Amino acid sequence: MSVEPSEFMETTCVIQKPQKKQKLNEEEDIDGNSKCLGNLPDEVLRHIISFLPTSDAVRTSVLSRRWEYVWASIPHLDFARKSANRNLLMDFVDRALCLRDSSIMKRFSLSCDVLGDASRVYTWISTVVRRHNVQELHIKLRKVEGFAPLPYCLFTSNTLTSLHLDMSYILKVPTTICFSSLKILGIERVTFSNEYLTQQLFSGLPVLEELKLINCSWGNLKFVSISAPKLHSLSIFENELPDIDFEYFWSSSDFCQVMIVGDSLKEFYYNSYLICEYCLYNSFSLEKAEIDSEWQDDVSEQIALRMLNLLVGLFNVEQLTLSSLMIGVLMDAKGHLSQMPxxxxxxxxxxxxxxxxxxxxxxxxxxxxxxxxxxxxxxxxxxxxxxxxxxxxxxxxxxxxxxxxxxxxxxxxxxxxxxxxxxxxxxxxxxxxxxxxxxxxxxxxxxxxxxxxxxxxxxxxxxxxxxxxxxxxxxxxxxx
Structure with a gap:
């Protein structure tokens, strides 16, 4: 659950200067014994307030001295800007991370405009990865002009199990990459710019099981291989049409070819304008595939052949969902339909x-x-x-x-x-x-x-x- 900016002012005041402590209500049980929520073990209290929005969890610090810092070790921290009051969000994240203890963090979620605060955002990411050994990290950043490379420690974390990056950003990655525990990876709106480093990224995922690439761009790359050995589910969605010259992109030499080695792949989801060519190899374990194309007219034979080549990689699938538009695209490959697997x-x-x-x-x-x-x-x-x-x-x-x-x-x-x-x-x-x-x-x-x-x-x-x-x-x- 996320933090509402309208609540930041009150919550910020709580962090800076706790209000007068209030005793929790007490009630007598049938045996006359006094029971109080505040008497529960810390682990139980943290579990209870972890179901609250982050801002409400912080507010529990005013209930009593016993509650003052219970929130500081809750497993989830979610911050999202949903109104124009961006500054309150930035200050709130600063204070929440500053007052938090060093306990392991299960999930950290952040959605905000970076603007001139790139160094603050960089520090937050580095802090939750290095100090709190975060396991699930969800970062959605907008207005990231001038944003520095993501922290090096992010790409060598041995505690991250889930990572989602959503940012209109040219991804800059270090030469050493190893996500030894990462099982779920989502990358959205990112542009890949360096062929060698991009290959390093997709080769440093030894236990990855689920990969989603959403409206990403391969930039000027010519070839990429995705070969995570334990990958079970792959989703590629490119349904936001870029401002392109179609005649230019119809030449196969100007496209990136993405080779997907699917030794363990069971599910494949694809929705694209076929700007690039995707080819599956060794997809013997494939059980389910859903294929859609956004093309409706002006389809060239080259586009149709890309779709046909994609189907060739699905030869072993058990359940197949195709869009009627995809069938329309294949009409322009009628001279090559003999290649259908x-x-x-x-x-x-x-x-x-x-x-x-x-x-x-x-x-x-x-x-x-x-x-x-x-x-x-x-x-x-x-x-x-x-x-x-x-x-x-x-x-x-x-x-x-x-x-x-x-x-x-x-x-x-x-x-x-x-x-x-x-x-x-x-x-x-x-x-x-x-x-x-x-x-x-x-x-x-x-x-x-x-x-x-x-x-x-x-x-x-x-x-x-x-x-x-x-x-x-x-x-x-x-x-x-």
């Missing part, structure tokens, strides 16, 4: 973010390359494009999973219009699955709002579905 372990395939065209070559290729697929979920709708008018239309050859494994399909029935097509186009897509998925157990149609309250339309629609031919005699049609 075999997804031999893929059992669950989910499409989000918009409707999908069943006769899209990229979709068809993914289905053909997923022989063990058991479930399909089109969360935002499915259409067969108007180019196909023949009722006997069929993807040829039918994907192998349709004949042996595909048991469950869910489709959202959307309210179509002139841009998307007609209800018949959705019905044709459903017809294809019913006719060709010969081991299908269940297909669920999630109806949109235009069906509500119109019994006649619902009955007509249900009749149309029931009249469709089915390859599986055991298949149930369920309307939601």
């Amino acid at each position: 075999m997804f031999n372990n893929l059992m669950d395939l989910i499409f989000v973010g918009g409707l999908v065209y069943l006769d899209c070559p990229a979709l068809f290729k993914i289905l053909q390359k997923s022989p063990c697929l058991k479930t399909l979920n089109f969360c935002e709708g499915l259409l067969l494009s108007g180019y196909w008018k023949n009722d006997d239309w069929m993807l040829n050859p039918v994907p192998p999973c349709f004949l042996s494994h595909l048991k469950w399909i869910k489709v959202k029935w959307i309210e179509v219009d002139i841009f998307y097509g007609k209800d018949e186009d959705q019905l044709s897509a459903v017809k294809f699955f019913l006719k060709n998925a010969v081991v299908l157990d269940e297909i669920i149609i999630t109806c949109s709002e235009h069906f509500e309250g119109n019994l006649e339309t619902q009955l007509k629609f249900a009749k149309q579905l029931l009249e469709l031919p089915r390859g599986s005699q055991n298949c149930k049609i369920i309307l939601e």
Whole structure:
């Protein structure tokens, strides 16, 4: 929980000059014995007030002499500027760290504008790392112009288990880096500028399990390798589009190639404009992946190939979520779709973010390359494009999973219009699955709002579905 700046003035006064002590209320138990919260052991008291916002925890010092410095060893200190009163925050952090004892700190969280106080912020970080052996450090800094390199001790801490840096800042790191205990690392809005030192950073993470890179920039770097041996979860989000010249960035020689060695990787999350190329290697243990692209138009073949290369690294995934935009991006790689990998372990395939065209070559290729697929979920709708008018239309050859494994399909029935097509186009897509998925157990149609309250339309629609031919005699049609 964070400190509210509106509370700083009162809290600051408490630290500087404690108010008159007040006795805690006492109450008699059923045996007539006197009980008082203040009689509890220090460890219990610290645990109780650790659930309070930092400012409220400090205020407990006025309750009695017994409470005066209990707050000084609570495991969590959280400071956040949420109003214009920045100076009170800075003074409050100074005093809180000055009066705190030397006990180990579990978490220190700071969010503020640096402005002209770079040396103070530097000292705070150094203090919690060196003096208090902080275990979880969350730093969110804005207006960091002129900020010096982060303290050297931060990059060699043997107590940090979680670190999150959020700052519009060119990261400057020392030549020696070793986070011997760091399991969770989040880096946001940071620019990496030195190829050697950046490589040192991503090589000095021997026990890292979770890594998040959010709206970071690789600057002028050409190659980076992420090879943490115990990394289980990797998230890369680059969904804030920079002010760039697209024609310049479409040349592969001007991009950074990021190689991800995923020996232990189980989860991979990716949302990007594909400004750089990400390639996964040795991702044999991958269980879950979610891939999205922010591109909607002006996609070049080079961009499409980057997406295809990313999918190649997901060959062993068990559950895959793809955005409809990603399918659109792959349309421009149609001359290279033969490079689509075999997804031999893929059992669950989910499409989000918009409707999908069943006769899209990229979709068809993914289905053909997923022989063990058991479930399909089109969360935002499915259409067969108007180019196909023949009722006997069929993807040829039918994907192998349709004949042996595909048991469950869910489709959202959307309210179509002139841009998307007609209800018949959705019905044709459903017809294809019913006719060709010969081991299908269940297909669920999630109806949109235009069906509500119109019994006649619902009955007509249900009749149309029931009249469709089915390859599986055991298949149930369920309307939601």
